[in-house]
Amino acid sequence: MNRRIRKVAVLGSGVMGSRIACHFANIGVEVMLLDMVPTELSPQEEKKGLTIQDRSVRNRIVNMHLDNTVKSKPSPIFSRSVLNLIKTGNFEDDMRDIESADWVIEAVIERLDIKKKIFEQVEQYRKKGTLITSNTSGIPIRHMAEGRSEDFRKHFCGTHFFNPPRYLRLLEIIPTEETDKELVSFLMDYGDRFLGKTTVLCKDTPAFIGNRIGVYAMLAMSHLVEHFDLSVEETDKYTGPILGRPKSGTFRTADVVGLDTLANVAKGLYENASDDEAKDIFKLPSYLQQMIDKNWLGEKSEQGFYKKIKKEGKSEILSLDLETLEYGPQEKVKSETLEAAKGVEDMRKRMKIFDAGTDKAATLFRAAHYPLFEYVSKRVPEISDELYRIDDAMRAGFGWELGPFEIWDALGVKEVVSNIENSERLLPGQSGKVAQWVYDMLESGNDSFYQIDDEGRKYYDKNTGSYQIIPGSEELLVLNDLRRNHTIWENKGVSIIDLGDGVLNAEIHTKMNTVDGDVIRGINKAIDLAEKDYRGLVIGNDAANFSAGANIGMIFMLAVEQDYDELGMAVKAFQDTSMRIRYSSIPVVVAPFNLTLGGGCEFSMHADFIQLHAETYMGLVEFGVGVIPGGGGSKEMALRAANEFKEDQIVQNILKEKFLTVGQAKVSTSAVEAFELGYLEAGKYSITMNRSRLLADAKAKVIELDTAGYTPPVKRRVKVLGKQGLGIVYAGANSMKEGNYISEHDQLISEKLGWVMCGGDLSEPTEVSEQYLLDLERKEFLSLVATKKSLERIQFMLTKGKPLRN
Structure with a gap:
């Protein structure tokens, strides 16, 4: 068409x-x-x-x-x-x-x-x-x-x-x-x-797929909390990120959606899903109906399951007692199962910990999920002929990391069926029996809803009794599916995976994908391998964020121990890696998405091409921890400014704009804004709208660059303004300090950044090499790390997770 x-x-x-x-x-x-x-x-x-x-x-x-x-x-x-x-x-x-x-x-x-x-x-x-x-x-x-x-x-x-x-x-x-x-x-x-x-x-059935299953799950939980006498904060803790769900959990999500909206969908389901064996689940619990009667609808009415108040000049969020309908301070939630699951990255393994636990969190998990499994099995083929569509809807619409059939697979289909048959029935519509097609599947020797083979990801099709490829999945690259058979090298920080067609992928997998020594070694190893035997390299991953930047814990430790030689070598290795990304003999495409901060941003800025997701939040945020960008970012922003210098313009204004982007730690709110802030260059990036297609698009770009006869870029010279630029930088920082907009230490960091971006106190505008600026950048970075106030900022970020202005 x-x-x-x-x-x-x-x-x-x-x-x-x-x-x-x-x-x-x-x-x-x-x-x-x-x-x-x-x-x-x-x-x-x-x-x-x-x-x-x-x-x-x-x-x-x-x-x-x-x-x-x-x-x-x-x-x-x-x-x-x-x-x-x-x-x-x-x-x-x-x-x-x-x-x-x-x-x-x-x-x-x-x-x-x-x-x-x-x-x-x-x-x-x-x-x-x-x-x-x-x-x-x-x-x-x-x-x-x-x-x-x-x-x-x-x-x-x-x-x-x-x-x-x-x-x-x-x-x-x-x-x-x-x-x-x-x-x-x-x-x-x-x-x-x-x-x-x-x-x-979707089929034209009540509430279609997403709301049919999602509202069932939310209202099932709202009924179960009464049975288990759970508090609002307990429920949200047990049903939030620990299970791969949004941090808002169950009740905070209801507040965001609006209790009246939730009630309207539930009412429609109760009235229209007449053949649903569990339709009584859509009747609201008494406490929920009372809240709606009181117009406690969540965020839109400024109170729902939670209520924000001001107390002694500080904001405090209270939670609702579901029995008395009175608000009170939130209590800390403790659970052996939560603690056991915290350190487990693999969500499928985490589900098993919950299923095997004995405390309240684990009991609630089983009480909520066994009926859910029974329910979704009986919605096939009513709301969908293909089970994968139900999982797709719950992941995409409700933010679940794993859909219900995927969770069931993780726990073992056969084992869960037995557990369902022997579990206590606490919710309307529970029969203790799953849909007949699941028994038929198991009897035929098929013991999972999904399979992965060389053709791609497949789902069990109940109509044919066989596994069929998920339509469209053959066009995508999913590292989890490739890792088992296509990893050619790995260390603690990076896995190098063969994407096929002569393209490698360097996948960072540290905590928050921060850049440390293992990551530096892994990126260089990937470039070594690609230069020897492959067409090019993608740097990308399938995690929640591309990279939160450099490992500031490592920087803090070396600085506290005053091991400045080691720290200097680490910073130089970082800079050298950025430059290697830039000047390697093969095309390097970086594929950022979500948080792309500090070092993640610096790697991206040095790539031959950036294939980024529309939702990319990119920025050089080092000011927040008391330093300047040290992996080539300060140099690169000086270069970006120089590229925009024109004879008939006041070039200091262009320098000031780029300087403020770094000095104010500006982070883009989208890929489009990343270009407007200067982190992306025209002609050297492309936006992928669908996150699932990002790696495939990046791989295609590597092949395109190689096919066009890729040659490494020529080393660049950078025009810096020297004293002409320093004057405006120092004057601006001083006036901000005098106006109490920044602290004395902020002023020092600003002057250090200005020193690098202006190329030092050169007597007139001069063209310098990138290495000249990198050496300045590294020297000023190390001088700041040696200060007490920068160390305080780094420590505060490590312990509190937010910047300190000292």
Whole structure:
């Protein structure tokens, strides 16, 4: 299907509509955002003498909603520049303009009558073949298309974005029986490649897949807490990151979502999922209903399961006693199972620790998961013919590291089936028996839901009784799947994995992927191997973050012991590695995502090419621990400034801009902003929207560079300003100090950075080598590490996890 999406019309500018519009603008698509015309003037409009016919009045609702969305946190936009792609309007004046749209997305209130009225208007103006979708979370898609033309019905389906659409990866595609199958394929691919989503094909069943399973799991937990007499903070601790779930756990997540929203979805499920054997799970526990009656709805009402108060000038977060419905201080949660699981990185092994435990945390784990396993087995084929779609939905929509079938696999399918049959039944709908297809699977000698072989990742297909490749997985590179048979070298910090087609990958796997001696050795070894026998190298991984920077614990230890020779050698090795990434004889592509700080940023800045995920938070943040960038970052920012110097400009202003980026430890909020801050160079980076495709895209770039006849770049000379630049740096730092905006130590760090970026006190602007700047950088880095206040900052970051301003 040769379909292009150049312009999208979003109808409805509320919480979801505005955010969907912003995300399409993020990827460069032109957007029309429309909403209702107000029925009367506001007091402010009356004061200005406006009438209901004034354009600003008629667009007041849509403009207000968009403005509120843009101000919200986390931001729905990659950069304010994308707002230029969004044009606002209203249903009465501008609906005719949807004829120019390639895709019309309805996102109005969840009422069938209103949606159908909107679609009547859409049908009047849309051009034939235009995509029409509804962002509904629960209304049957088939009902919305009733009464529409054949062409409308053929090009209509549901597209359920999870909120916030920029950050939550789940996009459910819900076709009707009449939806064109080619259109469904297009949406599945477009959502994946361009919107960066995990697209999950759903049946038109109540709440589709994500909310059907996710709300079941949340409400099951809300019933179990009463049985086990659990506190709010206990529940969230037992169901949070320790299980590979969001840090908000169960109840904090409910506060964020909104208890009224949760209740509405639950009510819809109870009323519409009439054949669901566990439908009584969707009845709210009494304490939850009482909270809703009191309008304690979570963040939107400033109290729910948690409530923030001010006490003696400090903020304190109280938790709710579910029995008395009174707020009190949170209590520390202790558990043997939690402690045992903490040190285990492998989530599958961690699940086994919980399943085998004997304390309250482990008992709750089994009481919640055994019914969940039973429940999801019985939803196949009701909500999905393929079990992997359920896992996809829970990972992408609810932030689970492992989906329910993946957890079940980790515990052993056969063993869990036996445990389910012999466990106490505490929740509605529990029968102690899983779906018959699971027994059939085990009886046929298949003992897992997933398998990995040389063809890729496969799932058990109950219809054929065999393992089938997960569609699309053959296009992805998953290091966990490759590690077993394709690792060619490893140490404690790095694994070098053969990605095939002559490309290696250096995977950092230290804690938070910090850069230490093992990582430096591993990166150099990977370059050695690639230069000898391969086409090129990717530096990338599948962890939560690309890299949190240098291992400051190692730096602190060497500095405290005053082993400055060893520390100097370590810093030089870091710099040399950055330069080797830059000047090796093979192409090196770095694939950053999420946190890419300090050393992770420096490695990226030296690469031949950066293939980065849209959600990359990149920055040189060394000021926060009392030092300047020491792995080539200070040198590189001086070089970036020099590249922008022009004869007819005041070059000191360009230097000042780059200096402040480092001096204020600016971190990008997106890949787009990383370019705007100067961490990326035009023509040397590309953005991957879907995190799952990042390594494959990076590998493809290595092959492209090699095929084009890669040759190492020529060593660069850098124009530095010497005393011309130092004057503005020192004056600026001094005025900030005099105004009490920075401390005396901040002033010292600023002057050290300025010294490096200006090339020292050269009498006039001069071209110097990169090595000249690296030597300055290393010397000033070491001089700062030797100061008491910088050591205090490093220690504070290590113990408190936040910067100290001393």
